[in-house]
Amino acid sequence: MTGLFTGIAVEDNTTRAHLAAIALEAFGKETGQNYISPDGTLVVEKEILEEIGGDLLADLFHLVRRSGYTPDLVIEPGLRHFEAEVYEELDEEAETA
Template sequence: MPDNEDRASWAAIACQAMGARTGQAGYFEGDWVIEPELLMEIGGDLIGNLFHLAVLNGCDPRQMLMNGAGHFMYELREEIEEAEEAEALAEFEEGFQELENFLELGPGKGE
């Protein structure tokens, strides 16, 4: 069964493949090690490109983001529960609620 490091490596492969086409290929140091600011750049580009793909296929990009966040939270919850870190789980669940609120309202709304 894959763990979250496996999932991170799959994401790195997607970023590396996209980077090979966009000139961002040299960002990674090894399998999935990358400077945070570079990850924010290429990761944001990949997410934006997935949104374009979603729209072209009649999908709602916000729903795609919610689905991804839901998968992330489920997988993270599993990892935290296995490590029996209840405090960490509560913090991440609070963060997920903030993400849901953001997606429902949109940036800059309801603040």
């Protein structure tokens, strides 16, 4: 899979988590929450995820609503993609074990 705008190859869930951390950091800078991701660990404190992640999702829902839809438009497919990617990762881990 390739990113729609940047040509970034999305190969695994670590890469996907990294892309989300970039989005979280950029959103935090834009809102003045000034989150800076940790050095390569991709572990984010609960409070940061609740505050900045929650704000990011809420603002995405506002964008969806302004476009004439409900948040379910992005929630349901996002959850399906997430679950499929986790199952794929678990299957790959089981094959190499």
